[in-house]
Amino acid sequence: MTGPADITSALRRARLPVGNESALQEALGRALERAGVAFEREVRISAADRIDFLAAGGIGIEAKARYPRRAIYRQLERYAQQDAITSLILVTGTAIGLPAQINGKPIYHVSIGRASL
Template identity: 35%
Template sequence: MIATDTAETNVAVLAADVVTVLGAHRHRGVNEKQIQDSVQRVLAAAGLVFSREHALSAQDRPDFLVDGGVVVEVKMKASRSMVLMQLGRYAAHDQVAALVLASPRLTVVAGMPDSIHGKPVRVVQLPGVGLA
């Protein structure tokens, strides 16, 4: 993505920072809830301001919304089509500026588009998942 203004640049940098922070930590857990707890600890330790299970609408509640409009969605097991549908719903909201998909499974993060509804998409394969 080529940033055309300061807001786009800030969002791109924030999304990249989230990916870097999450990818640098070894996450421990055997289910999605435990990994979400780990992600929460890592985001907080990095000093990022965020809310968990933020209500974008009655139907749409991403795992995390980082201040600045970056959605972080954690997936342990999910089909690519279901993930794309879910991210597409999130991207349709005005308060969402970028999306980060975090998963231990390469099959979940591989082949994700660079953007959905004009919102940049970044992926991070979480290291250490599955080790309790």
């Protein structure tokens, strides 16, 4: 089974676009497929929330090309409240600091801004 640290490592090695969220999601899908990660796209995890990718084992992956930090954190906080989510991976071009966990769920971060320098 591929865990969140393995997926995070694979995504950090991928070339991902910074500016366009739609292009970022497409590139993420291809990177996950190349890494052999089983996933679903645009999965509804609550009445109000739909996560970009949900990998086996409840690993949620959210893509944010450029987005306000506070809004990103609030969204991750909502996702971490859901039973379907066991851990979260944020892939973003926004410079953001995150705690190791939110609501007891491990948080991983892939900075695409850093990779494009």
